[in-house]
Amino acid sequence: MPGFPGPFGRTVSKQPDRLFAQPLAQVPDFAFNEDVVRVFPDMIKRSVPGYPTIVENIGVLAGKFAQPHSVLYDLGASLGAVTQALRRHVQLEDCRVIAVDNSAAMVERCREYLHAQDAMFQELLPVEVIEADILALPLQPCSLVALNFTLQFIRPEQRLALLSRIREALLPGGALILSEKLRFEDAEQHALLGELHIAFKRANGYSELEIAQKRSAIEKVMLPDSLEQHRERLLAAGFSQVVPWFQCLNFASMIALP
Known part of the structure; x- marks a missing residue:
């Protein structure tokens, strides 16, 4: 299989994203x-500024918070990029990764990529890939949780309950790493960063048609919050501190501490 550089490792297909390249009579969600x-x-490399940096550094940050026997x-693991980063950077006794996604297609391909990672590296953390709805998944005591561009696809009224369950499951000294697309309270700032994000997509080869149709497909499915909304919700869920550690245009990542 052709290689894909960056956090996905060498085992990921490089098939180009042309899903919205042709005019669609009706753009589906x-x-x-x-x-x-x-x-x-x-798609994600060309659509999310800073994505490879976020993924790789989630693994680095996990090295501070991950604990043995946890x-x-x-x-929302998708193809397992974050899981791969965790396994590259965390080497602790009796520590394991549980990767969860509700897409059967994602889970199947994620397992393939992680199997290929096993063949390339030795002494990696064991991993279990589960097809499940994270809103209904019982969480075991854990030292680190990654929600990497996942919360924004969950209905807003369900987000606090999920974060509260994560907070309850986190061990003392653990952390939640939350990455999200942001909206901004200031209309001018929101418009500017939106325009710059479109410029980023153009620079990565997307046409005006592709940009417009993708926006139409995703606008009812992905509902971003502001950084202040994230902070307030995380504090309401029981976290004691919220520390933004990365932002590129209108995409950011933060650490929430119990």
């Missing part, structure tokens, strides 16, 4: 189906 899975590495969760 975005879904993580087999078509998206096939081009997902290319679980690390990758919730």
Whole structure:
């Protein structure tokens, strides 16, 4: 299989994202189906500024918070990029990763990529890949949880309950790492960063048609919050501190401490 550089390792397909390249009579709501899975590495690299940096450094940050004899969760794991980063950077006794996604197509391909990672590296953390709805998944005591561009796809009224369950499951000294697309309270700032994000997509080869149709597909499915909304919700869920550690245009990542 052709290689894909960066946090996905050498085992990920490089099929280009052309899903919205042709005019569609009706643009369907975005879904993580087999078509998206096939081009997902290319799609996310060309659509999310800073994505490879975020993924790799989640692994680095996990090195500070992960604890022996504990679980690390990758919730909304997609193809397992964060799981792979966790396994590269964390080497602790009796520590394991549980990767969860509700897309059967994602889970199947994620297992393939992690199997390939096992063949390339020795002494990696054991990993279990589960097809499940994270809103209904019982969480084991854990030292680290990654929600990497996952919360934004969950209905806003369900977000606090999920974060509260994560807070309850976290061990003392653990952390939640939350990455999200942001909206901004200031209208001018929101418009500017939105325009710059579109410029980022153009620079990565997306046409105006692709940009417009993708926006139409995703606008009812992905509902971003502001950084202040994230902070207030995390504090309401019981976290004691919220520390933004990365932002590139309108995409950011933060650490929430119990």
